[in-house]
Structures are given as C-alpha cells and as structure tokens.
Amino acid sequence: MDVLFEEWRQIVDGFWETIQLLVLSGLIATVLGTLLAAMRVAPVRMMNAIGTSYVNVFRNTPLVVLFILVVFGLPELDIQYTYFEKAVIALSVYTAAFVCEAVRSGINTVATGQAEAARSIGMTFTQTLGRVVLPQAFRAVVPPLASVFIALTKNTSVAAGFGIADATATLSALLNNDPQAAVALFVGIGLGYVLIVAVISTGSHLLERRWAAAR
Amino acid sequence: MRLRRTRATLIFAALTTAMATGACGEAGEDGESSGPEAEVVEDPDFPEGSQMAEYADAGSITIGVKTDQPGIGFQGAGDEAPTGFDIELGKYIAGQLGIPEDDITWEETISDNREPFLQQDRVDLVLASYSITPERRAIVGQMGPYYATGQQLLVREEDKEDITGVDDVNGVEVCSVTGSTSLEQIEEQGGVGRGFDTYSECVEQVRSGAIDAMTTDGAILLGYEAETPDELEVVGDEFSEELYGVGYFPKDDTDFCNFLRDSMQKAIDDGYWADAFEATLGESGIDTPEAPTMDECA
Numbered sequence: 161m162d163v164l165f166e167e168w169r170q171i172v173d174g175f176w177e178t179i180q181l182l183v184l185s186g187l188i189a190t191v192l193g194t195l196l197a198a199m200r201v202a203p204v205r206m207m208n209a210i211g212t213s214y215v216n217v218f219r220n221t222p223l224v225v226l227f228i229l230v231v232f233g234l235p236e237l238d239i240q241y242t243y244f245e246k247a248v249i250a251l252s253v254y255t256a257a258f259v260c261e262a263v264r265s266g267i268n269t270v271a272t273g274q275a276e277a278a279r280s281i282g283m284t285f286t287q288t289l290g291r292v293v294l295p296q297a298f299r300a301v302v303p304p305l306a307s308v309f310i311a312l313t314k315n316t317s318v319a320a321g322f323g324i325a326d327a328t329a330t331l332s333a334l335l336n337n338d339p340q341a342a343v344a345l346f347v348g349i350g351l352g353y354v355l356i357v358a359v360i361s362t363g364s365h366l367l368e369r370r371w372a373a374a375r
Numbered sequence: 376m377r378l379r380r381t382r383a384t385l386i387f388a389a390l391t392t393a394m395a396t397g398a399c400g401e402a403g404e405d406g407e408s409s410g411p412e413a414e415v416v417e418d419p420d421f422p423e424g425s426q427m428a429e430y431a432d433a434g435s436i437t438i439g440v441k442t443d444q445p446g447i448g449f450q451g452a453g454d455e456a457p458t459g460f461d462i463e464l465g466k467y468i469a470g471q472l473g474i475p476e477d478d479i480t481w482e483e484t485i486s487d488n489r490e491p492f493l494q495q496d497r498v499d500l501v502l503a504s505y506s507i508t509p510e511r512r513a514i515v516g517q518m519g520p521y522y523a524t525g526q527q528l529l530v531r532e533e534d535k536e537d538i539t540g541v542d543d544v545n546g547v548e549v550c551s552v553t554g555s556t557s558l559e560q561i562e563e564q565g566g567v568g569r570g571f572d573t574y575s576e577c578v579e580q581v582r583s584g585a586i587d588a589m590t591t592d593g594a595i596l597l598g599y600e601a602e603t604p605d606e607l608e609v610v611g612d613e614f615s616e617e618l619y620g621v622g623y624f625p626k627d628d629t630d631f632c633n634f635l636r637d638s639m640q641k642a643i644d645d646g647y648w649a650d651a652f653e654a655t656l657g658e659s660g661i662d663t664p665e666a667p668t669m670d671e672c673a
Binding site: 320 | 486487490491510511513514548550553554555556558559568569570571572576579580583584585586
C-alpha cells in the first residue's frame with residue numbers, strides 16, 4: 161500500500177499524461193467524427209463513399225497496428241512529430257470512426273419530417289444539418305458517445321508501449337522497482353482509471369437528464 | 376520503402392547463408408554451433424527431496440530467458456531455440472543437473488513478469504539479464520552476480536560526435552523499455568525517457584531517426600551494435616552498475632542456491648564462462664572481462 165503514497169508524484173504525473181491524451185484526442189475525434197458523419201448523410205455520392213471507407217478502414221484496424229503505422233511508419237517517410245503528437249494522431253484517427261457511427265445513429269433518430277420541413281423553408285444542406293438535425297441528434301448521442309470516450313480512456317494505455325509515460329507506463333515502472341507491491345499497484349492504478357471513467361459517465365448522466373426534458 | 380526492401384533482401388541473404396552453414400554444421404544442431412559444448416553430467420547425485428533431485432529425476436527444466444536482446448538472449452522469427460550468453464550459461468547449469476540441452480524448455484520472460492513466473496512455477500530458473508536488487512531479492516532468490524555490466528548509450532554512427540556520453544543527454548529524448556530502471560536512470564541524468572514495449576522497437580526508432588539515443592545495459596547495446604556496426608555506435612562510459620543474477624524460487628532454498636553457485640563457479644573455472652562470452656557478447660569486439668565474485672548463499 162505504502163508505495164502508492166510514496167510514489168504519488170509519479171502516479172499523478174502518469175495520470176496527467178493520460179488525461180491530456182484523453183482530452184485532446186477526444187476533442188479531435190469528436191470534430192473529425194462529426195464531419196465524417198455529415199459526409200455519410202450528405203447528398204453527394206463521393207462524400208458518402210469517403211465517409212464509409214474511412215469508418216470501415218479505421219474501425220477495423222486494431223489500435224496497436226495504427227500506433228505502429230504512425231510511430232514507426234512516419235519517421236521512415238521523414239515525417240517527424242513528437243511522441244505525444246503521434247499518440248494523439250493514432251488515438252483520434254481511430255476514435256473518430258466510432259464517434260462518426262455514434263453521431264450517424266443519432267442523426268437517424270431525428271424524424272425525417274424535420275429535415276424535410278427545414279428544406280421546404282429553403283435551408284441548404286449545411287443549414288439543415290447544423291441548425292436542425294445535429295442539435296437534436298447530439299441529444300440522443302450522449303450515452304453512446306460516453307461509451308466511446310470510456311473506451312478511449314482505456315485505449316490511451318496502448319501509448320505506454322510507444323514512448324508515452326502515461327499511467328500504465330508508470331504502473332510498469334513502479335512494478336519493476338517493487339515487485340512485492342504488485343497487487344497494491346494494480347488496484348491503485350486501476351482505481352485511477354475507474355475514477356476517470358466515473359467522471360465521464362456522471363457527466364453523461366447529467367447531460368442526458370438536462371436535455372431529456374426538452375424532448 | 377526502398378530501404379526496407381534492401382534490408383529485407385539482406386536479412387534473407389543472411390538467413391540463407393546461416394541455413395547453408397548450419398546444414399554443414401555437426402550433429403544436426405540448428406545452425407548455432409559457435410557456442411561452447413556444455414558438459415552433461417551422467418546420473419548426478421543429489422540429496423533426496425531437493426530441487427536439484429526434482430529436476431534431475433524429471434530430466435527436464437524450464438528456463439526463463441529474454442528473446443529480444445542479441446548477445447544475451449535472442450530468438451529471431453523462425454529460430455528453434457534462443458541464443459546468447461544467458462542461454463549458454465543456462466545450458467551449463469542444466470548439464471550439471473544431467474539435463475541435455477534438447478530437454479530444456481526456453482520460456483520468454485519480460486522484465487515485468489520474471490518474479491510472478493518464478494512464484495507460479497512457470498519457470499524453474501531465470502537467466503534474463505536479471506539485475507540483482509534488494510527489492511527483488513525480497514521475494515525471489517537471485518544467485519550471483521555472474522556478470523557485471525552498466526548502463527550506456529547507443530546512438531547513430533553520424534551522431535557519435537554530438538552525443539559522446541551521459542553528460543550530453545540533457546533534454547535529449549532517449550528510449551528504452553517501458554518501466555525499466557534504465558529509463559528512470561536516464562531521466563535522473565536529465566534526459567527525456569521514452570518507453571517502448573521491446574528493445575527491438577526502441578533500436579528501430581534510433582535507426583529511423585525518430586529518436587537520438589537508446590539506453591540500457593551496455594551488454595545489450597553491444598549486441599545491437601554488433602548487428603549493424605556501421606550504423607550504430609555505443610558511446611560513453613557505463614554510468615550505473617548492473618549485476619546479473621540467476622533467479623530461483625523459493626528464495627530461502629540455500630541448497631539450490633549453493634548448487635547454482637557451484638555450477639557457475641565451475642563454469643568460470645573451467646573456461647566455459649569465457650568461451651560462452653566470446654561466442655556471444657564477445658562478437659561485438661569487446662574483450663572478455665573477468666567474471667565477478669559471486670555472493671555467498673545466505
């Protein structure tokens with residue numbers, strides 16, 4: 161148990177790295193995923209095809225493979241990023257595919273009449289989507305999006321093997337120094353992840369409750 | 376891409392040559408005939424109920440080794456058995472138990488799982504660049520040291536003027552294995568540690584220019600330098616001391632520890648230790664060192 165208190169500084173640093181990865185990749189993935197979802201419902205064939213291919217490729221590629229492509233592939237092509245940036249690229253590109261599908265399912269919950277009404281008063285596709293459909297879609301999307309972010313929280317640990325000193329890497333380091341404290345370390349670091357997940361799901365519940373009334 | 380193909384061709388050529396020479400080697404061994412021959416004791420006599428008697432009677436033993444450290448413990452894709460200094464010494468200890476090398480099961484142990492594997496009896500011994508530390512000795516036995524090395528730096532050939540030793544690492548990104556002591560050590564020296572899952576991934580980052588240096592025990596780095604001497608270079612003096620020990624369990628089995636110590640002492644005295652070193656780590660061109668004095672078994 162003591163090791164958790166003695167090494168708290170290192171553990172906090174590790175989780176700080178995890179949280180930075182989570183927040184940054186979460187934001188980028190949300191923006192990218194929403195754009196992709198818009199492409200998938202756009203009236204342009206080409207855009208549909210791009211959106212669909214993106215989702216099929218990145219949702220079906222194991223995250224570790226993506227990390228290997230970004231971390232080992234890019235330097236071979238002389239494209240240099242910092243390790244943090246590379247981790248964010250891999251995580252957001254991967255998560256965007258899941259965000260896209262969540263948002264698309266949300267769009268499908270909005271009655272067709274809404275889009276038709278918007279179009280009949282002369283709104284363009286972008287206006288229809290941005291002002292009428294997406295605001296209603298996001299309401300339905302809160303719970304599945306929360307699941308995507310919870311999965312992302314755990315996925316950030318993959319970065320530990322690719323040059324990032326996150327909470328999982330800290331666990332590895334502390335374990336190596338003090339193998340006797342294995343159980344305490346696993347439980348302690350595990351609880352840290354549980355805490356992050358708890359924050360995400362609480363946030364999602366609050367949003368859901370708040371927006372549900374308007375429905 | 377072109378680079379990759381050239382490297383693949385080279386590896387292929389090397390493999391073909393290795394296989395061809397292997398075919399001409401003696402006794403149908405899988406190509407690694409360079410190491411010294413470990414003596415297999417006929418019908419060794421051990422006190423009943425001891426760990427030694429247990430393994431000798433079973434006629435087999437499982438040894439935990441590294442498989443990604445050239446020169447120490449390395450197993451390439453498609454290799455039947457690992458090779459390296461730790462492997463040769465493992466064969467010798469098994470031989471003292473009357474177990475020929477064909478009856479040794481090599482199990483890969485990574486830095487994180489060596490203690491659990493010993494405790495759960497998944498391996499009987501660990502010879503896996505296993506540094507002796509008080510924390511480890513509190514839960515498993517570590518007989519040794521049988522080899523002393525220290526942390527060094529590996530850089531690209533063209534950078535050896537810029538990074539000449541540990542004094543130049545301030546603010547420089549240096550990779551090693553996630554969670555290793557080497558990584559912590561380099562951060563204490565002012566470097567920025569970058570952890571990877573394996574040493575081979577780390578060395579690949581140095582080769583591709585994504586990172587400037589790699590750090591871990593000099594012995595391991597020398598193995599990588601020996602693979603591509605005109606691409607990589609080990610620089611600077613050792614800035615830590617790592618003493619390798621043989622891991623066993625339970626830690627208070629003094630008889631077993633004494634047996635391991637006697638076997639290792641015999642290997643040192645009869646020249647096997649030095650021969651094994653020359654055939655493995657010595658390939659990188661370093662002189663064979665003196666074997667360290669081993670601790671008494673308590």
